[in-house]
Amino acid sequence: MSKVLIVAEHLDGKLNASTAKCVSAAQALNPEAIDIVVLAADPAAVAAEAAQVAGVGKVLTVANAANAQALAQVQAPQIAALAAGYSHVFGPSTTFGKDLMPCVAALLGVAQVSDVMAVDGSHTFKRPIYAGNAIVTVEAPADHTVVATVRTASWSEAARGGSATVEAATVEAELPTHTRFVGLEAGSSDRPDLQSARRVVSGGRGVGSEENFKIIFDFADKLGAAVGASRAAVDAGYVPNEMQVGQTGKIIAPELYVAIGISGAIQHLTGIKDAGTIVAINKDADAPIFEVADIGLVGDLFKVLPELEAAL
Structure with missing residues (x-):
């Protein structure tokens, strides 16, 4: 056994x-x-x-x-x-x-x-x-x-x-001395941890800039959600890389995943395939993200999100 x-x-x-x-x-x-x-x-x-x-x-x-x-x-x-x-x-x-x-x-x-x-x-x-x-x-x-x-x-x-x-338990093991703890540098946030959050809102290249990403943070706050990003948004410098979701970022499985301005590259979809409900908002009706989304909304995120926030 x-x-x-x-x-x-x-x-x-x-x-x-x-x-x-x-x-x-x-x-x-x-x-x-x-x-x-x-x-x-x-x-x-x-x-x-x-x-x-x-x-x-x-x-x-x-x-x-x-x-x-x-x-x-x-x-x-x-x-x-x-x-x-x-x-x-x-x-x-x-x-x-x-x-x-x-x-x-x-x-x-x-x-x-x-x-x-x-x-x-x-x-x-x-x-x-x-x-x-x-x-x-x-x-x-x-x-x-x-x-x-x-x-x-x-x-x-x-x-x-x-x-x-x-x-x-008593353990008899020789512990190495060649590795030692020096310090921990970590960003502080009041938002839920990305990998354990039940709700996650992510922004992509479509958000347009680091300043524009505030609209993603504000929407996530309304939902009590963690914030993620696509690799394209990280590479563009909108957000730090610890927020990246996907094959080369964090693999997550929240109950709700909202993808905003994310086209849906296969590397990103790998990181969210186990999510409970996937919601996509994108102005491109042919974006691959809509093929995996449970709920899709075609529209300008800068018009849609304020309306959703007002409803929430």
Whole structure:
């Protein structure tokens, strides 16, 4: 039987929703047990939150001052040591997971399975390739630990209401000193996080300028939505690249996605294909975005958005 260890992603004492999505992926294996490991300087608050995720049997905590910051090179040896006895080690396919899990796989001497979007068997998975235009089935060796990242856009969050036990774990692993935390530079925003937001409004090249992007921000504020952008808007300098949605940006799956002034290049569509409802506003009736939109409105965004804001 399978036994799954999930690496919790957290920040500022709060569990990231990606962890509950990893639990959903693990449940598809019908495993004997699903455990979560929380590495932090003080893991108590995050562990208590993780214990409430339904389907989790045990939450392991690794308290170490070295885990105050999520450094892959520091955490990977600890996770590799904890992996003994587990058939699978899962992490989210987020910036955190993409940085950490390859290090874990390397230390365990196995090849990583990336972007798991479906489970066909204990060692057989589906993942997207070619910007999501094709889905490939991959099979991991049955006699090796499966280290995988879970495509969070393809899985819903596991329910709450669980009551897992919380246990302190002792890890004997030599931690490297060649990598150290210097500082964190991050933009501050009162808006929801782009990757976890339930509603997202994105602007494209059609917005026209950095100054004009204010109309996108104002509309998003009316909806309580996060703000994204197409690569064309980012390349044009309208907004910073951390707002980019698409193949080379963030892959998201909000309940509502509003694309404004975005033509719909395949690289952008790759990042939003799992959204619940896609709304497109564009003055070009032949724009590719309308082929995937659930609701389309042909019109000048500078006339349409003020009218929608007034209605909201």
